[in-house]
Amino acid sequence: MELAQGGASHARLIHGDALVAAEALCAEGLKAGVRLVYVDPPFASQAAYVHEARLDGPASGRVVRAHAYDDRWEGGTAAYLDMLAPRLEALTRLLTSNGTLWVHVDWRASYLVRIVLDEILGPEAFVNEIVWRRAPNLGRQAASHQFGRTLDTLVVYGMPDAKLVPPLRLEPIEAGAVRFDEQGRPFTSAPRGDYTDASIERLEAEGRVLRTASGKVYVKYFLVKNADGAWCRERRIDALWTDVTPLRHARPGERTGYPTQKPRALLDRIVSCATSPGDLVVDLFAGSGTTGESAHVLGRRFVLGDASSLAIATARARLMRAGASLRVEACSPMSACQGATPRVRIETRERGASVTLIEPTAPLAWAIDSRFDASGPFRVVWHSERAPGARARPAERVAVLEDAPGPIAIRVFYDDGAVATTVLGG
């Protein structure tokens, strides 16, 4: 299927099934053109997910709820695999020769993803199984008479030339273990471990080998200071990620209310270590658009997609807030997303006019074009949207326009992704 508004925009959001979208991207020339595919598909959790936005805080109980997506599989594992396997296969076709595919799952699906990807790409394409601690071991998990299931798994496969650049972390060194060489450079040392003789020779040439009187070999590690001024050794991060905090500890404003949203810090790490600036990143199970926001902020191009109207609405609002000049496309006609016609009251003033939105009472966002021309695009002269967060702030109800409006169009964006426009005057 062709995309409804294809094109080479750097920031794209596709409403549709991941299989149809991946095939359409291949067909338009992105085959072997994507450096990073990250997906966070349903995990076979047997749950239906609901998006919730509290408008006035818990006390007054004004809550907007909308169906996000379903992760229930009547046919069990076979039905889940029938969904996942062809989508992963189509996504692998997008990868460049140095590209990587990251599949974010948990204990319910990680073993299935390994089998599927071994089948599609071959076991030699396996790169990593990264374990991310997504929650502390508290409450129900801690009291469950088993080890807390507080982890998610990132299964990573790579094309033949793929190379990841794991970031460095700073490990503080006890003051007593810090020494200084003849040039005053701080260092600490450790036994040679599994360094080969050839590596020791290379390190010796760099002045990084210490030999004791008895001939024992130690390797010197030069130190840097952390933000607190403590001397630290730089260490490469391994496949156990305990330093990326859960979403509930993220800065206020990051939470969109979309269920199963992942933290920006997690995607920032993945995008940084798997791509270079300018590379193309694809996520066709994009949910609230975390991958797109990371890619945008880090200077990468991105294509996101999702089958849920609510995900598209959430990601669109989020990416526009982040300043991405976004192109929204559809794999299937968007006509199913027609929302209820908005009701408004317009009062003219000495200069300009005020527009009050009567229905809907709690839209995701609404916008005005005060000189509407049906043959041209909708030009936004005023717009307001619900501010995200655990206690979301509703969109403004009244718009004040400085100039007397001509034919005026009011467009409303609903939580389930539906859009509706009403035109008045003219």
Ligand SMILES: C[S@@+](CC[C@H](N)C(=O)[O-])C[C@H]1O[C@@H](n2cnc3c(N)ncnc32)[C@H](O)[C@@H]1O
């Ligand atoms: C776990 S959520 C992704 C959350 C996302 N990583 C974030 O940070 O917000 C999974 C998403 O996959 C979408 N999805 C499920 N089946 C799909 C399909 N066949 N094609 C495209 N998207 C699908 C759901 O609508 C949901 O938004």
